[in-house]
Amino acid sequence: MKSTEQQFLKELDDKLWKAADKLRANLDAANYKHVVLGLIFLKYVSDAFEERQEELLELFQSDREDNIYFLPREDYDSDEEYQQALDEELELLDYYREANVFWVPKAARWSTLKKKAVLPVGTVLWQDDAGKDVKLRSVSWLIDNALEEIEKSNAKLKGILNRISQYQLENDKLIGLINTFSDTSFTKPVYGGQKLQLHSKDILGHVYEYFLGQFALAEGKQGGQYYTPKSIVTLIVEMLQPYSGRVYDPAMGSGGFFVSSDKFIEEHAREQHYDASEQKKHISVYGQESNPTTWKLAAMNMAIRGIDFNFGKKNADTFLDDQHPDLRADFVMANPPFNMKDWWSESLSEDSRWKYGTPPKGNANFAWVQHMIHHMAPTGSMALLLANGSMSSNTNNEGEIRKRLVEEDLVECMVALPGQLFTNTQIPACIWFLTKDKANGLVLSEQKRDRSGHFLFIDARNLGYMRDRVLRDFTPEDIAKITDTLHAWQHGEGYEDIPGYCKSASLDEIKKHDFVLTPGRYVGAQEQEDDGEPFADKMARLTGQLKKQFAESDRLEAEIKRNLGGLGYEL
Known part of the structure; x- marks a missing residue:
């Protein structure tokens, strides 16, 4: 992305977040995210709808020979009649469905929302199908009505959009948010006097993702249930390279892995000079999430980005109510809750997924591993974030399961x-x-080499930087380093072991370590630069320095005692 586009998005993020954050005085982050994300969604579907309307209007009036949409002016008796015909054509639902654009009824369009929100409560807005007057009750009711109308017209969104009236926000606060979003150009944006190559979907998708991250920070521990840090998601997607096929996340949160996969395809298409939209037709995404609120956030996230998705019929527990029992995916990736304790049910005791051993009832780590293996296609690959204990624990059958995974050559890196x-x-x-x-x-x-019986270990604990006092993050260079290491090893081109960082190990080496998979055991210590000083001389010099420092410490301690004694303190 160009620096001007990055700067535009950064300033947009700051502006919109400051406007949204004003709600924090009335609501906590867990609730006001639904208000803000709901408005972002309404803005997106309305902008996309209007963009399609502009395209259609141009097509209706263009007499190109290959244009099947053309409406000739001469077929109508007057300009008024022609304009009426154009208006009627613009309201035909099929024109939007064929372009994969959500149909937005008039009552749900952003222009309607902005215009009606400032009217006095009790104003007649329109008449319903029975001819009765519909009056404005509140701005939150107006927004809920828009969300309901969109759900009625788009079956895939049924039950997805969260209503906001329950939060009882004052009208003026919601009007302020609507005005802030209205003042922002999401279509054909201009920054610094130049037109940007960003579409409404790109901008609003970015804003949605940024807000999810900000809400996760505001919510702390609770927010982590639906948000995986962007750099970790990017790292996993870059390593797996999901160009085409079925992508599955059994603990999807708000759908970050799917969004990153979509971006990955677009970036790869740019590099290879082919049509990203064509390539995306070869990708299908499947997800599952137990939390009903998070399940809805993920569906909205996909809708904003135009990603077709199958998240099952409902939110459900992945282990007890698998929404995709027959799925065999090409790429499986997940960040499930670490060391989850309350997951077991006796109905799982003879489950076919436990091919490599029954997981312990008090820890779901190896249940997630085996669930994901179960859903992998014969050529499939998977990436799973787990607590470090999973690499070395031998309690309650975990060591035996890990041993079988290694012996059956499923572990790659x-x-x-x-x-x-x-x-x-x-x-x-x-x-x-x-x-x-x-x-x-x-x-x-895929021209990967035969890696049978070999395993790659990468110790990335020294990479990254402190983004603030609490959180660490990866730079793009860190991500590239790890990704390039794996791909070089897989392809057998340009890979070499680096002490303290990476090591290609054999099955025999892993056996010597009792099937513990902690990278630090294999990569060894980082090589130290040779400063040319012989070891014996350096040892003598450092020992001498240490003796001097001990002597100085004793002298200072005696001086402090003498001074305190002079002040009347007994030590």
Whole structure:
């Protein structure tokens, strides 16, 4: 993205967040996110609808030979009749469905919302289908009515859009938010006197993602249930490279992995000079989420970005009510709750997913691993964020399950991550990369080498930077370093072991470590630069320095005691 576009988005983020954050005096973050994200969604569908209307109007009036939409002026007796015909055509639903644009009824359009919100309560807005007057009750009611109208007209959004009247916000606060969004150019934006190459979907998708991150920070531990840090999501997607096929996340939160996969395809298309929209037709996304609120956030996130999705019939527990029992995905990725305790049910005791051993009832880590393996296609790969304990624990059958995963050659790469990456936990984490076809015998299009019996370990604990006093983050260079290391190893081109960072190990080496998969055990210590001083000389010099420092410490301690004694203190 160009620097001008980045600056535009940064200033837009700041402006919109400051406007939204004014609601914090009335609502906590867990609630006011629904108000703000609901308005972002309404703005998006309305902008997309208006963009399609502009395209259609141009098509209706263009007499190009190949234009099937053309409405000739000469077919009508007057300009008024022609204009009426154009207006009627613009209201035909099929024109929007064919372009994968949500149909937005007049009552739900942003222009209606902005115009009607400032009217006095009790004003007649329109007449319903029965001919009765519909009066303005409140601005929150007006917004809820718009959300309801969109759901009625778009079956895929049924039950998805969260109503806001329950939060009892004052009209003037909502009008302020509506005006802020109205004052912002999401279509054909201009910054610094130049037109930007950003579409409404790009801008509002970015804003939605930014707000999710800000709300997660504001909510702390609770926010981490639906938001995985952007850099971690990007890292996993870049390592897996989901160009085409079925992508599945069994603990999807707000759908961050799907968004990042979509961006990855667009970036790859730019580099390879082909049509990203065509490539996206070869990707399908499947997700599951138990929290009903988060399930709705994810669906809205996909809708804003125009990503087709299948999140099951409802929010549901992944282990007890699998919404995709027959799915075999090409790419599986997830950031489930670490060390989840309350997950077990006796109905799971003989479950077919526990192919490598029954997971302990008090920790779901290896339940997630095996659930994801179960849903992998024969050529599939997966990436899973787990607590570090999963790499070494031997309690309650975990060690045996890990041993079988290694012996059956499913484990491909282990990445140890630095601490303080997550808003909701300080538990150190790692990434498990598994695949069913390390021999690369089934995927002819991918020129990976046969990695059978070999395992890559990456220790990334020293990478990243402190974004603030609490949170650490990865730079794009950190992500590229880890990604390039894995791909070089997979392809057998340009990879080499680096002490303290990465190591390609054999099955025998892992056996020597009792099937513990902690990268630090394999990569060893980082090489120290040789300063040319012989070891014996350096040791003598440092020992001498230490003796002098001890002597100085004793002298200072005696001086302090003498001074305190002079002041009448007994030591």
